[in-house]
Amino acid sequence: MKLPVVQFTEEQHQFRATVRQFLQQQQAQGTYTTKCDSWLSGSNPAFSKRIGEQGWIGITWPKKYGGAECSALDRYILIEEFLAAGAPVAAHWIADRQTGPLLLRYGTEEQKQTFLPEIIKGTCYFAIGLSEPNSGSDLASISTRAEKVAGGWLVNGSKTWTSNAHDAHYMITLVRTEPFDGTAKHKGLSQLIIDLHAEGVTIKPIRYLTGKPHFNEIFFDNVFVPDNRVVGGLGNGWEQGLAELAFERSGPERILSTLPLLQELIKELKAQQNEVALQEVASLVARLWSLRNLSIGVAQVLAQGGEVAVPAALVKSIGTKFEQSIPEIARLLTATFPRLDAERALDRYMAEAILHGPGFTIRGGTTEVLYGIVAKGVVANE
Amino acid sequence: MSDMKDILVTTIERIYKKHVTKEVVDVVETGGWASAVWGILTDSEIVNVALAEEHGGAGGDITDLLGLYHITGKYAVPIPVIEATLANLILQQCGGKPTANNATIHLQKGVQIKGGQATAIVANVPWARHVEELVTVAEIDNQLAIIHVSLQDADITLQQNLASEPRDTVVLKQAQILQQYPITAQKWQLFTCWHTAAKNAQMVGAIDRVFELTVRYTKEREQFGRPLHRFQLVQQHIAHLAGEQAMASAAFENMSAALLKGTALDEVAYTTICLDEAIRTVTASAHQVHAAVGVTHEHRLHQYTRRLWAWREEGFTASYWKKERANALLTATEEDFWTYLTSTK
Ligand SMILES: Cc1cc2nc3c(=O)[nH]c(=O)nc-3n(C[C@H](O)[C@H](O)[C@H](O)COP(=O)(O)OP(=O)(O)OC[C@H]3O[C@@H](n4cnc5c(N)ncnc54)[C@H](O)[C@@H]3O)c2cc1C
Numbered sequence: 230m231k232l233p234v235v236q237f238t239e240e241q242h243q244f245r246a247t248v249r250q251f252l253q254q255q256q257a258q259g260t261y262t263t264k265c266d267s268w269l270s271g272s273n274p275a276f277s278k279r280i281g282e283q284g285w286i287g288i289t290w291p292k293k294y295g296g297a298e299c300s301a302l303d304r305y306i307l308i309e310e311f312l313a314a315g316a317p318v319a320a321h322w323i324a325d326r327q328t329g330p331l332l333l334r335y336g337t338e339e340q341k342q343t344f345l346p347e348i349i350k351g352t353c354y355f356a357i358g359l360s361e362p363n364s365g366s367d368l369a370s371i372s373t374r375a376e377k378v379a380g381g382w383l384v385n386g387s388k389t390w391t392s393n394a395h396d397a398h399y400m401i402t403l404v405r406t407e408p409f410d411g412t413a414k415h416k417g418l419s420q421l422i423i424d425l426h427a428e429g430v431t432i433k434p435i436r437y438l439t440g441k442p443h444f445n446e447i448f449f450d451n452v453f454v455p456d457n458r459v460v461g462g463l464g465n466g467w468e469q470g471l472a473e474l475a476f477e478r479s480g481p482e483r484i485l486s487t488l489p490l491l492q493e494l495i496k497e498l499k500a501q502q503n504e505v506a507l508q509e510v511a512s513l514v515a516r517l518w519s520l521r522n523l524s525i526g527v528a529q530v531l532a533q534g535g536e537v538a539v540p541a542a543l544v545k546s547i548g549t550k551f552e553q554s555i556p557e558i559a560r561l562l563t564a565t566f567p568r569l570d571a572e573r574a575l576d577r578y579m580a581e582a583i584l585h586g587p588g589f590t591i592r593g594g595t596t597e598v599l600y601g602i603v604a605k606g607v608v609a610n611e
Numbered sequence: 612m613s614d615m616k617d618i619l620v621t622t623i624e625r626i627y628k629k630h631v632t633k634e635v636v637d638v639v640e641t642g643g644w645a646s647a648v649w650g651i652l653t654d655s656e657i658v659n660v661a662l663a664e665e666h667g668g669a670g671g672d673i674t675d676l677l678g679l680y681h682i683t684g685k686y687a688v689p690i691p692v693i694e695a696t697l698a699n700l701i702l703q704q705c706g707g708k709p710t711a712n713n714a715t716i717h718l719q720k721g722v723q724i725k726g727g728q729a730t731a732i733v734a735n736v737p738w739a740r741h742v743e744e745l746v747t748v749a750e751i752d753n754q755l756a757i758i759h760v761s762l763q764d765a766d767i768t769l770q771q772n773l774a775s776e777p778r779d780t781v782v783l784k785q786a787q788i789l790q791q792y793p794i795t796a797q798k799w800q801l802f803t804c805w806h807t808a809a810k811n812a813q814m815v816g817a818i819d820r821v822f823e824l825t826v827r828y829t830k831e832r833e834q835f836g837r838p839l840h841r842f843q844l845v846q847q848h849i850a851h852l853a854g855e856q857a858m859a860s861a862a863f864e865n866m867s868a869a870l871l872k873g874t875a876l877d878e879v880a881y882t883t884i885c886l887d888e889a890i891r892t893v894t895a896s897a898h899q900v901h902a903a904v905g906v907t908h909e910h911r912l913h914q915y916t917r918r919l920w921a922w923r924e925e926g927f928t929a930s931y932w933k934k935e936r937a938n939a940l941l942t943a944t945e946e947d948f949w950t951y952l953t954s955t956k
Contacts, residue, residue: 231860231864232857232860232861232864234864234865234867234868236868236956237956245953249950309953313949488949491948492947492948492949495940495947495948496947496948498940499940499941502941504934504937504938504941505937507936507937507940507941508930508933508934508936508937509933510937510940511880511884511932511933511936511937511940512884512888512933514881514936514940514948514952515880515881515882515883515884515885515936516858516884516885516888517952518862518877518878518881518885518952519858519861519862519865519881519882519885520858521956522861522862522864522865522956523857523858523861526861539853540857543850543853543854543857546850546854547854547858599850600846600847600850601843601846601850603849603850603853603854604840604845604846604847604849604850604853605846607826607849607850607853608826608829608830608840608849611823611826611827611830
């Protein structure tokens, strides 16, 4: 598996500095506080609007929809800075990361014109409607169904674990548009854009283990979805969903969810002049460096239309374990008393990293499932 | 990667495929070496690839050599390839004259110079018994120098590393100095980076091979009526191997690219530390999947795993680079770690 070596240009370094400076200013003004895992658990629509005003959502998309036609690497730099700053970008994250690219690839012109400019403004958010109560890893077994009626589809069933659905306006929802066939369960699946405020949609929050809202259960009771809200081909939902997963799995958010903690740890060990502890930290830094290179390489191949399912699964499986390892190593190197409301930043980041950690290796495909994908890919290629 | 490097690597791989059988690798265990393969490399002047044209080379660079080391690691060829080529590259970089004889290299400090002659006991000198000269580092009046000495009158005690490769003890007694060049601290850093990068290249080659051997074995071997790769726990081993192999390979490629532009201290350090972890996982998983056959002398696997276990302890090791990194973090002037990390990439 050979990935390209990417070197950022002078303009790209400049862009990084600009984003960093903006985020530092926002933080100084009290617009947000740095948190671990803020890209998924830090939903803040007001902040997303500000990011939209900066022109920093959908920056790779065509100008005619309001995008800036920047490169995938520019976007990589942008979101790395969001992650490093622990900024609350969850509200628009999914729309920026995968809904936009999905619509650009498979959507109709009307869909692009309707949704992309709104997403870019930071005022239109999407949720991911895949998992169901009885279908997690075995996603192709879903049972939410859509029946054809005049002018559209009637949807019945439910989704669950839907992150930030309470703030989202729409959900790309995987449904069965043909009867279930146990011998070909990947067939007959389609992606629908469901308006989460439509009649018949009920959203019930599920509290995360911290007690805070994070994900939701969503029930559909004869929800009408017009024909023009089908994405791509009818029955092509599985293939389209797989394409989305490459975007979902290989990005820097699979490496940097606990970066604020690593930053703070290094700051503290430096202040202590603790050379021995910093030698341990060097192992984390080396791994981070290598993972970044891998992930940036994948981003480059993905941008050129290459096949990255296996390396993306690799990045996610290794990267999320790395994210989880940071608090475990940090607690051995310095005294901490983790608390979500602690004054001391290190204690707070520790608490966030520990409490959000278990989800890292589950969401977006569990590590076990990813290992299967990697092994099968490798065996087929070697 | 330059076109030249592509051609070079393909050419060398063709030579190795043809000449480096398991038996050729095994020769090292009875005190021999792959002299015939070495003859092909020297006759074809592949070993001079990174030397300037005025020195009979092809005007390549350190990354061409890294390509050569990588493929040599992948075939476990028992030849002093890193040693001879790096010795010459370092002599050239000091403004000296590369040697036409085979030289080995050893960059641990400790040699003393008195009255223009070198005296020291130098342990773990690779391939000393098979070569004529040594390029090493010495302290002269508190200043570091690269010196080039003849091994003609040296006492050589035969010793070997875990993989049976020669790591001899050399006693220099007022050895005649052929060339001597004082070096700056920067140059010393560059040479430590080259030396480490060379070893890293070789280790990545061996990791690639262990990965290949293991995946192939899971397809060939059947138990309970199906190939091993169909078992989920074996798949987990494959995934771990693939992960570490991908990390190692990405680290190596990025390190090489950085070396084209300069000393690449950060990249060399990070790569070495990553490889340390990779070796732990890769050797353990590979042996577990091969089970009994993999721990026999008959099987090829140990030709690579033993080398990995040996090489990781040689030269500038991961623990050396961890200390160096701790120091770099302590003295970094950037306002925070992320700024520091992204200042190079
Ligand atoms: C924080 C968080 C946010 C999430 N957000 C969303 C979201 O926005 N939208 C959405 O649709 N979903 C979301 N999910 C759901 C997530 O995608 C699923 O949790 C995940 O796919 C696993 O499904 P499951 O929880 O039903 O576990 P199961 O599939 O029941 O798995 C249970 C255990 O069995 C293992 N297992 C299952 N099958 C296999 C197999 N074939 N081989 C080996 N081991 C196996 C799993 O690895 C796991 O360890 C979120 C989850 C979390 C934790």
